[in-house]
Amino acid sequence: MILRCLVLLFVSISKEEMLRPCEKLDYTHLATEAEMYKNNILDFLKQPHVRGEYEAMYDCLLSKLLGKASSNRRGSTRRIVSGRNTSITAVPWQVSLREKTYPICGGSVITDIWLLTAAHCLLRAKASELSVRLGSSWKTHGGEMYDVKECSVHPRYVSKTKTNDVGLIRLYSPLRFSARVLPIRLVARGERLPANEPAIVSGWGKLKEGGPSATYLQSSTIKTIAMKLCRRSGLDRKAIDPTSMFCAGSFSQSTPDACQGDSGGPITDKGVLIGVVSWGLGCARGNFPGVYTRLANPVIWDWVHSKISNKSDIYS
Numbered sequence: 001m002i003l004r005c006l007v008l009l010f011v012s013i014s015k016e017e018m019l020r021p022c023e024k025l026d027y028t029h030l031a032t033e034a035e036m037y038k039n040n041i042l043d044f045l046k047q048p049h050v051r052g053e054y055e056a057m058y059d060c061l062l063s064k065l066l067g068k069a070s071s072n073r074r075g076s077t078r079r080i081v082s083g084r085n086t087s088i089t090a091v092p093w094q095v096s097l098r099e100k101t102y103p104i105c106g107g108s109v110i111t112d113i114w115l116l117t118a119a120h121c122l123l124r125a126k127a128s129e130l131s132v133r134l135g136s137s138w139k140t141h142g143g144e145m146y147d148v149k150e151c152s153v154h155p156r157y158v159s160k161t162k163t164n165d166v167g168l169i170r171l172y173s174p175l176r177f178s179a180r181v182l183p184i185r186l187v188a189r190g191e192r193l194p195a196n197e198p199a200i201v202s203g204w205g206k207l208k209e210g211g212p213s214a215t216y217l218q219s220s221t222i223k224t225i226a227m228k229l230c231r232r233s234g235l236d237r238k239a240i241d242p243t244s245m246f247c248a249g250s251f252s253q254s255t256p257d258a259c260q261g262d263s264g265g266p267i268t269d270k271g272v273l274i275g276v277v278s279w280g281l282g283c284a285r286g287n288f289p290g291v292y293t294r295l296a297n298p299v300i301w302d303w304v305h306s307k308i309s310n311k312s313d314i315y316s
Contacts, residue, residue, distance in 0.1 A: 025060050025090045028179040029053075035177040038112045042309065045185035054185065054271030061090050061200060065221045083218035088137040091202045091219060092182035093273070096133040097169070097264060099125045103139055103213075106203040106265025107132065107169065108273055109183045114308045115169040116186075117264030118276050118293065119157040122167040127151045132169065135180035137217045139204040143180065146171050154303055163241045165278045165293045166300050167264075168307055184266065187274045189301040193246055193294070195226035199269045201248070201277065201290075205262030222248045222267070225289050244297050246275060249289030267292050 030053055037044040044050060065084060088094060095107035095115050105121035115132060122130075127148045136143030150170040157164045175181055202219035230247035231240055240247070248267065267275040275292035295301060 025057055025087075026179060027057065027089065027092055027182050031092075031177045031179050031182050034182060038174070038177060041111050041183055045183065051185070051271070056271075057090075058200070058268060058271035061086075061219070062198060062221060065200065065219065066198075083214070083220040086137070086202060086217050086219040088135060088143070088180050088217060091200075091217070091266070091268075092135075092178075092180050093184040093266060094202055094217065095265075096136075096139060096204060097121060098131050098133065100129055101131065103133075103204060105263045106205075106277065108266040108276075109134065109175065109181065110186060110273070110304075111183055111308050112174040112177065113171050115171070116273070116276065116304065117167050117169060118278055119153040119165045119167040120159065120162060120278075121264040122151045122153055122169070123159065130169070132171070134175065135178065139213070139215050139217075146173065146175070148172075152307060154300065156299060161239055161241065162245075162279050162291075164244045164297075164300055166276055166295070166304065168304065184268065184271070184273045186301070186304065187269075187272050187296045189296060189305075190298055191296045193224055193269075193274060193296065195224055195229075197224040197269055198222075199224060199248060199267050199274065201262070201265065201267045203262035203265040203277065205265075222290070224248045224269075230289055230291075240291065244294055244300060245278065245291050246294045247289040247291055248275075 030050065033050070034041060034044060093109040095109060095117070096103050097105040097107050097117055105117055107115045107117035107121075110116050127150050130148040130151065132146050132148065133139075133143050134146065148169055149172045152168045152170070154164045154166050157166070177183070198221050200219055201222050202217060204214045204217060225247040227240075227242045227247070262277045263279075265277045266273055267277065273295060275295055277290070278293045279291050293300065295304070
């Protein structure tokens, strides 16, 4: 196993998946509202109009990612879907986690004080050695840097198998929300994830297996895979825990994927955070789909919410 980079590869797309062009991605209005309701941000993110705007923005980005190569299809159902340069304003919850200023993993903003990442990203360093960069499309500069006050790893995380691979980062000072820094709502507890569902993964990981890392934020579409197919892939069947993991990519051919440096980063569906980049074999290998932490799993969901909903703990 290695940690998980968005790669230029081929994927089959049906005609029904062609999405209409959309307006410019802009979360400014939502950011203004979120800043007003930051003391009740979890309830704010559940409001119907907020959920609708997040989904509309998601559809806009998905349309851009899927539509880029459509002009070169020439009647074929195969198109190139690659990791593309993506402004942080399109995925303002994206975080760069750093150990002594060196980028090690991705993460997601989920409240004004809590960030979510993979457990395996938090095992080596102390909280005092970690920092995060937010609000920048660039890995090495821009945005704002925040110090980490506390790190928490899921109590039932198993490092050997990466079961329950989720962790939380608590900041010293609350974030100020903007069009470049904004939380994303977590998937509902126990919600089922359909197979063959297009999702979006983002990060600054390696651009290909064994290659250089991205300096500018990348994002790409990737499809969820039925668990029975994932367990028939080249991955070790015993290593895949259906309750705490799900797979995305392709069972039969090379597709965009996440790679080293993307670990802990977000995978979203309809404007909702459904998973965390966790593990895989190689990067974008045809018979080795990527494996992601299933955030809807009650064991994971309950732990995350017990931490981020405890206001007396947040501001202590």
